[in-house]
Amino acid sequence: MSTTVKDMLATYPADLGDVDRKKLTRCIEECIACAQACTACADACLSEGMVGDLTKCIRTDMDCADICNATASVLSRHTGYDANVTRAMLTACATACRACADECSSHASMHEHCRLCAETCHSCEQACNELLQALG
Amino acid sequence: MSTTVKDMLATYPADLGDVDRKKLTRCIEECIACAQACTACADACLSEGMVGDLTKCIRTDMDCADICNATASVLSRHTGYDANVTRAMLTACATACRACADECSSHASMHEHCRLCAETCHSCEQACNELLQALG
Amino acid sequence: MSTTVKDMLATYPADLGDVDRKKLTRCIEECIACAQACTACADACLSEGMVGDLTKCIRTDMDCADICNATASVLSRHTGYDANVTRAMLTACATACRACADECSSHASMHEHCRLCAETCHSCEQACNELLQALG
Amino acid sequence: MSTTVKDMLATYPADLGDVDRKKLTRCIEECIACAQACTACADACLSEGMVGDLTKCIRTDMDCADICNATASVLSRHTGYDANVTRAMLTACATACRACADECSSHASMHEHCRLCAETCHSCEQACNELLQALG
Numbered sequence: 001m002s003t004t005v006k007d008m009l010a011t012y013p014a015d016l017g018d019v020d021r022k023k024l025t026r027c028i029e030e031c032i033a034c035a036q037a038c039t040a041c042a043d044a045c046l047s048e049g050m051v052g053d054l055t056k057c058i059r060t061d062m063d064c065a066d067i068c069n070a071t072a073s074v075l076s077r078h079t080g081y082d083a084n085v086t087r088a089m090l091t092a093c094a095t096a097c098r099a100c101a102d103e104c105s106s107h108a109s110m111h112e113h114c115r116l117c118a119e120t121c122h123s124c125e126q127a128c129n130e131l132l133q134a135l136g
Numbered sequence: 137m138s139t140t141v142k143d144m145l146a147t148y149p150a151d152l153g154d155v156d157r158k159k160l161t162r163c164i165e166e167c168i169a170c171a172q173a174c175t176a177c178a179d180a181c182l183s184e185g186m187v188g189d190l191t192k193c194i195r196t197d198m199d200c201a202d203i204c205n206a207t208a209s210v211l212s213r214h215t216g217y218d219a220n221v222t223r224a225m226l227t228a229c230a231t232a233c234r235a236c237a238d239e240c241s242s243h244a245s246m247h248e249h250c251r252l253c254a255e256t257c258h259s260c261e262q263a264c265n266e267l268l269q270a271l272g
Numbered sequence: 273m274s275t276t277v278k279d280m281l282a283t284y285p286a287d288l289g290d291v292d293r294k295k296l297t298r299c300i301e302e303c304i305a306c307a308q309a310c311t312a313c314a315d316a317c318l319s320e321g322m323v324g325d326l327t328k329c330i331r332t333d334m335d336c337a338d339i340c341n342a343t344a345s346v347l348s349r350h351t352g353y354d355a356n357v358t359r360a361m362l363t364a365c366a367t368a369c370r371a372c373a374d375e376c377s378s379h380a381s382m383h384e385h386c387r388l389c390a391e392t393c394h395s396c397e398q399a400c401n402e403l404l405q406a407l408g
Numbered sequence: 409m410s411t412t413v414k415d416m417l418a419t420y421p422a423d424l425g426d427v428d429r430k431k432l433t434r435c436i437e438e439c440i441a442c443a444q445a446c447t448a449c450a451d452a453c454l455s456e457g458m459v460g461d462l463t464k465c466i467r468t469d470m471d472c473a474d475i476c477n478a479t480a481s482v483l484s485r486h487t488g489y490d491a492n493v494t495r496a497m498l499t500a501c502a503t504a505c506r507a508c509a510d511e512c513s514s515h516a517s518m519h520e521h522c523r524l525c526a527e528t529c530h531s532c533e534q535a536c537n538e539l540l541q542a543l544g
Contacts, residue, residue, distance in 0.1 A: 003411075003441040004528055008448035011521035014455035032440045033411040036484055040416035042334075043485040046327045047422035055318045056216030062314075062334070063210050063221055069477060070206040074199050076444055077451040080192030082235050085199055088228035095224040103216075113419035120412055139275075139305040140392055144312035147385035150319035168304045169275040172348055176280035178470075179349040182463045183286035191454045198450075198470070205341060212308055213315040249283035256276055328488030335482050335493055342478040346471050352464030352511075357471055360503040364496035371490050 005029050005076075012078055020134040024075060027127040031072035031093065034124035038065040038100060041117035048111065057103050057114065064100035064121060067093050071128070087135060090128045097125035141165050141212075148214055156270040160211060163263040167208035167229065170260035174201040174236060177253035184247065193239050193250065200236035200257060203229050207264070223271060226264045233261035277301050277348075284350055292406040296347060299399040303344035303365065306396035310337040310372060313389035320383065329375050329386065336372035336393060339365050343400070359407060362400045369397035413437050413484075420486055428542040432483060435535040439480035439501065442532035446473040446508060449525035456519065465511050465522065472508035472529060475501050479536070495543060498536045505533035 006025045009016075042061035045054040071093040074086060101121035108115035142161045145152075178197035181190040207229040210222060237257035244251035278297045281288075314333035317326040343365040346358060373393035380387035414433045417424075450469035453462040479501040482494060509529035516523035 004445050004524055005448075007524055008445055008452070008521060011519075011524060012448075012452050012455065013519070013521070028444065032444055036436065036440055036480060037412050037416055039481050039484040040413075040420075043331065043487050044416070044420050046330060046487040047420065049324075051327060052321075052323050055323060058318060058330075059213050059216040059315065060218065060221075063213065063218075065481075066206040066209045067221075067225065070202040072444060073202045073447050073473075076447040077195050077199065079451050079454040080195040080239075082196065082199075085196075085203075085228070085232050085235050088224075088231040089203065092221070092224035092228040096221050099218050099221050111419075111421070113416060113421070116412055116415055116419060140309050140388055141312075143388055144309050144316070144385060147383075147388060148312075148316050148319065149383070149385070164308065168308055172300065172304055172344060173276050173280055175345050175348040176277075176284075179351050179467065180280070180284050182351040182466060183284065185460075187460050187463060188457075191459060194454060194466075195451065201345075208308060209311050209337075212311040215315050215318040247283075247285070249280060249285070252276055252279055252283060331485050331488040332490065332493075335485065335490075338478040338481045339493075339497065342474040345474045349467050349471065352467040354468065354471075354507050357468075357475075357500070357504050357507050360496075360500035361475065364493070364500040367496040368493050371493050375488075 003029060003032070014079065016078055017081065020131070023127070023131045023134050027090075027131040028072050028075045030124040030127040031068040031075065034097060034120050035065045035068035035072065037117045037120040038062070038068065041104065041113045044111070044113035054107065057107055060100045060103045061117065064096045067096040068124065083135060087132060090132045094125045094128040094132070097121040097128065101125060139165060139168070150215065152214055153217065156267070159263070159267045159270050163267040164208050164211045166260040166263040167204040167211065170233060170256050171201045171204035171208065173253045173256040174198070174204065177240065177249045180247070180249035190243065193243055196236045196239045197253065200232045203232040204260065219271060223268060226268045230261050230264040230268070233257040233264065237261060275301060275304070286351070288350055289353065292403070295399070295403045295406050299403040300344050300347045302396040302399040303340040303347065306369060306392050307337045307340035307344065309389045309392040310334070310340065313376065313385045316383070316385035326379065329379055332372045332375045333389065336368045339368040340396065355407065359404060362404045366397050366400040366404070369393040369400065373397060411437060411440070422487070424486055425489065428539070431535070431539045431542050435498075435539040436480050436483045438532040438535040439476040439483065442505060442528050443473045443476035443480065445525045445528040446470070446476065449512065449521045452519070452521035462515065465515055468508045468511045469525065472504045475504040476532065491543060495540060498540045502533050502536040502540070505529040505536065509533060
């Protein structure tokens with residue numbers, strides 16, 4: 001799949017300030033990929049015979065999906081930029097991704113969807129933290 | 137309108153811990169009301185003749201709506217509770233509501249939707265902060 | 273809880289056309305209440321000992337929550353109104369609410385959250401269908 | 409960007425029925441790319457000097473983003489599959505994408521973000537319609 005995150009960013013008609021476009025692009029891409037992976041992982045967990053052992057995983061997946069989607073939307077807007085809101089959402093997103101990566105990792109040896117979802121969450125957490133640092 | 141937030145909370149079949157149910161209920165209700173008010177305010181701003189003066193307001197409304205909706209979802213889940221995720225989202229939500237209340241307030245004397253939206257955001261910010269304090 | 277749906281609608285600065293404001297207001301309120309109830313029901317199902325019997329219910333709840341939230345947002349906008357989009361979303365929302373009401377009803381005698389959620393979905397389905405008819 | 413849509417689908421532990429996995433994967437990918445492009449286009453429109461001419465475009469973008477996100481979530485779930493809900497959401501999504509492609513196209517010669525967004529919406533509309541046909 002190729003998204004248009006980078007191309008859309010390039011068409012923004014006003015000043016983007018001194019944001020690191022590469023890190024911003026990557027972070028948006030990671031957030032939307034992570035939201036989808038978490039939604040799919042929650043659903044895959046529901047179809048496991050041992051779903052009773054995966055209820056915390058399903059919940060963590062759902063939170064992470066909701067938070068990643070909201071973060072992707074906030075990061076896709078540049079008009080009237082508010083650094084405090086962006087930083088608070090990146091912090092929340094990194095926290096949710098960390099929690100989901102930890103929980104999914106604990107099931108990774110038994111469930112391939114959890115292994116893959118943990119990887120995606122870990123990568124998204126990194127992207128959020130790198131963008132946070134770049135924002136200063 | 138009457139939502140079923142309080143009644144649904146009462147049917148949760150497992151232990152809710154020592155959460156303050158009143159503050160939790162109020163916070164969920166404020167988040168979903170605030171998300172709707174912000175979506176409506178962004179749209180009302182779009183139909184003002186002076187929309188060019190309201191672009192920061194529209195953007196702040198959209199962020200606030202997305203973040204309030206995600207926060208309402210996180211707060212509506214209790215299974216596998218993670219205090220760090222809840223706290224980070226409440227902080228992000230209070231930050232977004234504060235930013236939106238400030239921005240809408242500055243247009244309140246000219247636009248009734250901004251005045252009403254500022255009130256709703258202010259009330260939601262309070263509810264988030266009170267729940268944050270209650271969580272310890 | 274009191275939302276500001278009706279009050280926000282009253283502040284819209286441009287022409288609303290000949291929409292039935294009462295039915296529109298009720299439908300938005302029902303959608304946001306239903307989204308919250310479905311999110312809470314999915315989570316309550318996750319904490320039931322017999323979660324393995326509730327996986328279809330959890331999935332139906334999650335779909336219904338996502339679709340109700342999107343419908344509430346579409347209905348909260350009036351600028352550049354497109355009747356085809358509104359009708360298609362109301363149809364999708366009524367379909368999801370019907371499916372969720374049916375599924376939750378089948379667990380209503382055992383789980384109070386399913387009974388309450390089925391009621392909320394049924395009420396939201398009605399509101400969507402009544403608004404659809406009013407739109408012509 | 410590479411999403412994990414296809415890989416996550418491959419890990420689903422239960423029967424997927426006779427769904428066309430290629431068309432399903434493409435449709436999910438198109439929906440999440442389109443939601444992001446529409447969010448970015450709405451924001452870019454807000455920063456154009458002639459924002460007053462773009463209010464219908466901004467609204468259509470916002471609807472399309474919300475509907476694409478909800479559709480991606482519904483399509484990412486397979487447990488307790490309900491063909492009626494899937495079909496209704498694909499129909500709503502194709503309708504919203506068509507409306508947004510049409511509106512953005514009318515500004516494409518002046519605004520590169522509208523040109524790019526129209527392309528993305530058109531591609532997503534096609535993917536929704538192809539999946540609809542494959543579902544029978």
